[in-house]
Amino acid sequence: MRKPQLLVAALVLLAATSSLVYAKVVEYEWVVDYAWAAPDCVEKQVISINGEFPGPNIRSVAGDTVRVHVINRMPTEAVVIHWHGMLQTGTPWEDGAAYVSQCPIDPEDEYTYDFVTENAGTYFWHGHYGMQRAAGFYGQLIVDPPENFTEPFKYDGEHSIVLNDWWHASMIDQQLGLFSVPFRWVGEPQSLLIEGRGRYNCSLMAGGSACNATRESCKLHVMPVEAGKTYRLRIASVASLGSFNFILEGHNFTVVEADGHYVEPVTMSDIDVYSGESYSVLFTANADSSRNYWAGFNVRGRDPKTLTGLAVLQYVNTSGEPSTPAPVSPRWNDYAYSVAKARQYLARKEFIVPLPQRGPDRQIFLLNTQNRVNGRLKWALNNVSFVPTATPALAALKYNITVEAHGGHSSATPPDYFQEGYDIMKPPPYPETVQGSGVYELKGDQVVDIILQNACSLTANVSEVHPWHLHGHDFWILGYGDGVFNASKDYASLNYYNPPLRNTAPLFPFGWTVLRFVTDNPGVWPFHCHIESHFHMGMGVIFAESVDKLPDVPTDTMGCGATKFYRSP
Numbered sequence: 001m002r003k004p005q006l007l008v009a010a011l012v013l014l015a016a017t018s019s020l021v022y023a024k025v026v027e028y029e030w031v032v033d034y035a036w037a038a039p040d041c042v043e044k045q046v047i048s049i050n051g052e053f054p055g056p057n058i059r060s061v062a063g064d065t066v067r068v069h070v071i072n073r074m075p076t077e078a079v080v081i082h083w084h085g086m087l088q089t090g091t092p093w094e095d096g097a098a099y100v101s102q103c104p105i106d107p108e109d110e111y112t113y114d115f116v117t118e119n120a121g122t123y124f125w126h127g128h129y130g131m132q133r134a135a136g137f138y139g140q141l142i143v144d145p146p147e148n149f150t151e152p153f154k155y156d157g158e159h160s161i162v163l164n165d166w167w168h169a170s171m172i173d174q175q176l177g178l179f180s181v182p183f184r185w186v187g188e189p190q191s192l193l194i195e196g197r198g199r200y201n202c203s204l205m206a207g208g209s210a211c212n213a214t215r216e217s218c219k220l221h222v223m224p225v226e227a228g229k230t231y232r233l234r235i236a237s238v239a240s241l242g243s244f245n246f247i248l249e250g251h252n253f254t255v256v257e258a259d260g261h262y263v264e265p266v267t268m269s270d271i272d273v274y275s276g277e278s279y280s281v282l283f284t285a286n287a288d289s290s291r292n293y294w295a296g297f298n299v300r301g302r303d304p305k306t307l308t309g310l311a312v313l314q315y316v317n318t319s320g321e322p323s324t325p326a327p328v329s330p331r332w333n334d335y336a337y338s339v340a341k342a343r344q345y346l347a348r349k350e351f352i353v354p355l356p357q358r359g360p361d362r363q364i365f366l367l368n369t370q371n372r373v374n375g376r377l378k379w380a381l382n383n384v385s386f387v388p389t390a391t392p393a394l395a396a397l398k399y400n401i402t403v404e405a406h407g408g409h410s411s412a413t414p415p416d417y418f419q420e421g422y423d424i425m426k427p428p429p430y431p432e433t434v435q436g437s438g439v440y441e442l443k444g445d446q447v448v449d450i451i452l453q454n455a456c457s458l459t460a461n462v463s464e465v466h467p468w469h470l471h472g473h474d475f476w477i478l479g480y481g482d483g484v485f486n487a488s489k490d491y492a493s494l495n496y497y498n499p500p501l502r503n504t505a506p507l508f509p510f511g512w513t514v515l516r517f518v519t520d521n522p523g524v525w526p527f528h529c530h531i532e533s534h535f536h537m538g539m540g541v542i543f544a545e546s547v548d549k550l551p552d553v554p555t556d557t558m559g560c561g562a563t564k565f566y567r568s569p
């Protein structure tokens with residue numbers, strides 16, 4: 001059902017420095033439209049591709065060009081696609097972030113994404129306009145290493161799953177609720193999905209055929225295994241809200257890859273997966289082979305109100321679902337457990353990418369707070385809650401197109417620091433904040449440190465997990481800590497030897513996370529909390545990197561906002 005729709009696989013000759021390599025073009029035609037789907041037995045409207053939900057998977061080899069012709073057939077809604085984890089070196093306009101890298105693709109319009117998959121690994125793609133990811137607009141993107149490359153581990157077979165949380169309320173209802181006064185919270189998810197399949201408890205729903213537990217579409221995902229063999233299981237989370245903890249009943253597993261980078265093998269009985277992250281784990285099918293087992297995940301970081309998301313690890317193809325109870329995860333708010341787990345990921349010895357030989361050229365401290373603007377609930381960084389403009393920032397910066405601040409939003413450059421002495425343990429004393437569309441301008445060839453500082457939300461004693469995702473780069477996670485980051489003390493505690501390279505990093509409640517990257521990829525890159533509602537409520541910033549070195553921007557990414565007045569020379 002989820003076969004990749006490969007149209008063309010052309011061979012293109014690429015001249016490498018010392019030798020010749022063959023790289024393919026993998027080409028797809030994707031028609032985007034609304035569709036009915038019942039992933040958890042309850043039917044609702046989703047965003048589909050070529051009629052499929054979740055969307056098709058892409059598989060390529062590192063160095064291949066991926067070319068996706070997107071045709072938007074949604075009658076009243078524009079669309080973009082973000083290729084999560086792709087660095088887009090030299091092609092920042094293909095990053096697929098609405099109003100940052102391009103104008104969204106209008107109804108009945110088309111756009112062709114064209115980019116090179118640079119690093120092998122487990123990735124995914126998803127909508128990046130409004131809250132379209134929450135409407136089911138996502139799929140896998142797996143990049144295999146080139147044929148002459150030997151991975152540092154072996155396996156006999158592979159499975160790949162995407163985890164997600166799922167609501168019966170439509171994306172529009174959810175979005176309107178977030179912007180309503182008073183705030184209308186959609187609540188905890190109705191279901192947790194593995195590969196777009198889950199199961200809502202139909203007896204909780206009033207009569208009618210809305211919930212039908214015998215639908216094909218909500219048959220749990222099945223992962224067949226043969227006893228004695230070792231499998232690579234790729235796991236990614238596109239969650240809208242929750243952090244997850246994933247378990248393979250009766251099996252431990254060894255984590256070997258995180259966000260497209262090999263990590264020192266670490267064996268676990270359960271793994272935390274934050275929205276925006278991906279992992280590969282290896283497990284051997286060495287449990288009692290006369291029965292099947294659950295693959296399951298539970299919500300962490302929020303008091304769980306949703307049944308475990310389940311799939312079947314199938315040894316015996318005739319024995320159906322296990323009769324054992326669903327896997328139980330560690331206590332949802334045992335953050336010490338989660339921090340300790342996060343600290344276990346280290347770059348794999350043979351694959352350490354050394355840090356630059358110098359300290360940071362720029363430090364950006366980002367205080368994460370929950371705020372209000374005219375009674376509306378918002379999230380802010382250093383007291384600025386991000387709102388997109390109607391003009392893609394990339395083209396505006398490249399062509400010096402003046403973007404007027406509108407609706408009272410500030411276009412000022414946001415600050416690199418927050419007020420010293422801010423009490424992160426208490427709700428903000430002055431919750432009102434400003435909305436802004438300003439960008440952080442980063443010069444080229446700089447070592448940039450981002451110090452993410454968590455704080456109390458508007459509710460006393462509550463601080464949430466925020467998984468931060470950067471476009472256009474992988475960063476080193478130098479460390480995690482509790483309380484307020486103290487540069488003169490905490491810099492000495494960071495890992496400068498083998499920190500993992502990632503594209504997503506959790507920020508734990510009342511704590512800090514330090515990230516480092518080098519500005520070697522001219523572009524305009526969002527850096528944001530990957531929780532769909534948080535980003536929508538302002539929890540993000542934009543890095544405009546080496547604007548002076550930006551290449552010409554294809555005109556088909558423009559045409560909206562102030563770019564409609566731009567005429568290419």
Ligand SMILES: *[C@@H]1O[C@H](CO)[C@@H](O)[C@H](O)[C@H]1NC(C)=O
Nearest residue numbers: 016019020021146148149150
């Ligand atoms: C694989 O082949 C490419 C192109 O010939 C070459 O650049 C690269 O170094 C090779 N890698 C290994 C691990 O042999």
Ligand SMILES: *[C@@H]1O[C@H](CO)[C@@H](O)[C@H](O)[C@H]1NC(C)=O
Nearest residue numbers: 199200201202203204205307
């Ligand atoms: C489904 O809901 C019914 C009615 O509330 C309840 O009795 C039953 O235990 C639920 N089933 C599960 C698996 O939670």
Ligand SMILES: *[C@@H]1O[C@H](CO)[C@@H](O)[C@H](O)[C@H]1NC(C)=O
Nearest residue numbers: 208209210212213214215216
């Ligand atoms: C439930 O779905 C099954 C299979 O699709 C179908 O045969 C049956 O008629 C449906 N039941 C109701 C009440 O709609």
Ligand SMILES: *[C@@H]1O[C@H](CO)[C@@H](O)[C@H](O)[C@H]1NC(C)=O
Nearest residue numbers: 249250251252253267268269
């Ligand atoms: C998983 O690892 C733990 C800790 O080493 C061990 O106690 C447990 O027996 C292992 N479980 C399985 C199924 O191998």
Ligand SMILES: *[C@@H]1O[C@H](CO)[C@@H](O)[C@H](O)[C@H]1NC(C)=O
Nearest residue numbers: 224225226315316317318319
């Ligand atoms: C079950 O597995 C056996 C052996 O691999 C195979 O021959 C058979 O067709 C499978 N049956 C089903 C229903 O998939």
Ligand SMILES: *[C@@H]1O[C@H](CO)[C@@H](O)[C@H](O)[C@H]1NC(C)=O
Nearest residue numbers: 397398399400401402403548
């Ligand atoms: C960009 O536009 C501003 C305002 O119109 C002008 O002052 C500035 O010189 C322009 N910069 C470049 C590089 O063209």
Ligand SMILES: *[C@@H]1O[C@H](CO)[C@@H](O)[C@H](O)[C@H]1NC(C)=O
Nearest residue numbers: 382383419422430432433434
């Ligand atoms: C945030 O901005 C508001 C309005 O300008 C101000 O009242 C408040 O003190 C600021 N808070 C912080 C933490 O700077």
Ligand SMILES: *[C@@H]1O[C@H](CO)[C@@H](O)[C@H](O)[C@H]1NC(C)=O
Nearest residue numbers: 425426456458459460461462
């Ligand atoms: C917050 O925590 C403090 C210290 O544990 C406690 O004294 C206080 O009552 C808590 N406040 C609320 C609203 O729970």
Ligand SMILES: *[C@@H]1O[C@H](CO)[C@@H](O)[C@H](O)[C@H]1NC(C)=O
Nearest residue numbers: 421484485486487488489490
């Ligand atoms: C930061 O750490 C230094 C060195 O341990 C200490 O002297 C200083 O008081 C700390 N600052 C704060 C604000 O805690």
Ligand SMILES: [Cu+2]
Nearest residue numbers: 466529531534
């Ligand atoms: Cu967040």
